[in-house]
Amino acid sequence: MKDDAMTQEFKVRGNGIGGAPLVVVLRGLLLSLGLLALLGSSFIHLKLFLSGYRSIFVIGYMFLGQSVVGLALVLVLVLRRRMLWLVLSATFLVGTAAALLISINFGLFGFKDSLSAPYAQASFFVEIVGGIALAVASWLYRSKTTTLY
Numbered sequence: 001m002k003d004d005a006m007t008q009e010f011k012v013r014g015n016g017i018g019g020a021p022l023v024v025v026l027r028g029l030l031l032s033l034g035l036l037a038l039l040g041s042s043f044i045h046l047k048l049f050l051s052g053y054r055s056i057f058v059i060g061y062m063f064l065g066q067s068v069v070g071l072a073l074v075l076v077l078v079l080r081r082r083m084l085w086l087v088l089s090a091t092f093l094v095g096t097a098a099a100l101l102i103s104i105n106f107g108l109f110g111f112k113d114s115l116s117a118p119y120a121q122a123s124f125f126v127e128i129v130g131g132i133a134l135a136v137a138s139w140l141y142r143s144k145t146t147t148l149y
Contacts, residue, residue, distance in 0.1 A: 023140055030137035031086070035074055037130020038089060041096060042070030044123045051118075058109040066096055083141060090134035097127035 046067035054060040073089045076082075100123065103113040115121055 027137050027140045030133045030140070031077070034086075034089060034093075034130045034134035034137060035077060037093060037126050037133065038070050038074045038077075040126040041093060041123060041130065042067045042074070044119045044126070045070070048119060056111055059103075059111045062109075070096075083138060086134055086138045086141070090131050090138060093127045093131035093134065097124050097131065100124055100127075 045063045049060060049063040049067065053063050069092065073085065073092060076085050077089060099108060100113065100120065102108050103111060104115060104120075106112075113120065115124070
């Protein structure tokens with residue numbers, strides 16, 4: 001008996017939830033984790049902006065910008081689900097974590113941060129985990145279609 005392409009997909013990648021291929025389930029979980037990380041990072045930066053970072057020259061409004069762009073990326077990913085936005089979101093999160101490290105080690109726009117600052121460790125963790133999750137999800141998504149589902 002000859003196997004069709006769908007049967008081959010199940011054999012190669014295994015069964016996931018509800019009969020979906022395991023890679024599809026994993027990609028969805030990683031995408032969800034990445035979206036939560038984008039939301040978390042955005043809300044952390046908005047909270048810090050509102051609680052006093054707005055008075056720090058340049059950095060304060062960068063926190064506000066990070067929050068707005070992060071929320072916009074969440075909306076775009078939920079509504080559009082395009083590979084480009086997935087990769088941009090992963091890069092955005094990793095870039096935000098890198099900016100924190102640069103600010104801690106060298107200073108950024110005349111401001112030197114610390115890992116003991118409010119939410120610095122939580123922000124770094126959320127951004128690294130979310131960036132990795134979105135990067136792996138984009139790696140798992142390697143097909144000829146342009147949508148994630």
